[in-house]
Amino acid sequence: MTTPATSTVPVTTEAPVRTAHRRRYLMCKPEHFTVSYTINPWMEPANPTxxxxxxxxxxxxxxxxxxxxHEVELIEPLPGFPDMVYTANGGFVIGGRAYVPRFRFEQRGGEAPAFADWFRSHGFDTVEPREVNEGEGDFLLVGDVILAGTGFRSTGDSHREVGEVFGREVVSLNLVDPRFYHLDTAIAVLDPVEGVAQGGPEHATIAYLPHAFDEPSRRILHERFPDAILASEADGEVFGMNAASDGYNVIISPRATGFAQQLRERGYNPIGVDLSELLLGGGGIKCCTLELRGA
Known part of the structure; x- marks a missing residue:
């Protein structure tokens, strides 16, 4: 009897095909940037900027x-408000409606009226908050759901308020590491188009830094996003999660090398931009980028 020859056929797993989507952003040139006070662990006034x-x-x-x-709008920087460059904290926008911030620290309080005025003058339905919130720093839209952070800046009552303002499901997540004091420092939304189905053809809707959250929040993230990219502590420490994505191109810290490789394996195109000077104020790429989602 002749034994049939056997052969091994290599199995290749191709990354999903990603699509870039045109986005509209609000930014603020850091003409007055400095670090003259401390409201997060990254800020040290003794270090020169x-x-x-x-x-x-x-x-x-x-x-x-x-x-x-992408389309980029600009808001005029105000003297005396060096953190205004971090426009992500200036509001949360869905469908042409802007929910403006109410900052926790008085050093940033004067930014809120400037952002509210900008939204009104540009035709947004502008909603003044009752609760402490710091805009897209703590609110991230993933599909049709709002992920909302608390623990250091935005309060739990703002999670209820943002849900009422936009009529969306809100999922609260508790941050526990003071270095990652806003949600956008611990989660990167990789598929930013509203309505993208979780678990659909674009599997990795988010990437996140597990140790930035308490155990109940980690369970929630695992249950809702089983295919998410789990970032390393090393990539988190260089603000790798503070990234901006158009669905294909993901702008990240060039020092987040492990995260860059994870993105490539999932079909994304990581592009490094060095904002090391702005990290001295506790902000990175996403902090400098507020998404303006139109009607």
Whole structure:
């Protein structure tokens, strides 16, 4: 009897095909950037800052967005408010409605009226808050659901309020590491188009830093996003999760090398932009980027 020859056929797993979607962003040039007070663990007034370097790094991000075909609006920077460059904290926008912030710390309180005025003058249905919230820093839209962070800045009552303002399901997540004091420092939304089905053809809707959350929040994230990218602590420490994605291109810290490889394996195109000077104020790429979702 002749034994049939056997052969091993290599199995290849192709990454999903990702699609870039044109986005509209609000940014603020860091003309007055410095670190003169401490409201997060990254800020140390004794360490010198370089405003010109901050502007140059910010400009690289601004230019990249335009090169990728995105629309970028600008809000005028105000003297005395160096954190205004972190426009993600300036509101949360869905369907042409803008829910404006109420900052926890008085050092940033004067930013809120400026953002509210900008939204009104640009035709947004502008909603003033009753509760402490810091905009898209703590509110992230994933599909049709709002992920909402608490623990350091936005309060739990703001989670109820944001749900009422937009008529959406809100999932509360508790942050426990003070270095990751806003939700957008611990979660990156990789498929930013509203309505993308969780568990659909684009499996990895988010990436997140597990140790930034308490155990109940980790369970929620695992149950809702079983295919999410789990980032390493090393990538989290360089603000790798503070990223902006158009569904294909993901703008990240160039030092988040492990995260970049994870993105490539999932079919995304990571692009590194160095905002190391702005990290001295506790902000990164997503912090400098507020998404303006139209009607």
């Amino acid at each position: 370089n405003t010109a370097k901050a502007v140059a790094q910010w400009q690289e991000l601004y230019d990249l967005y335009q090169k990728l075909g």
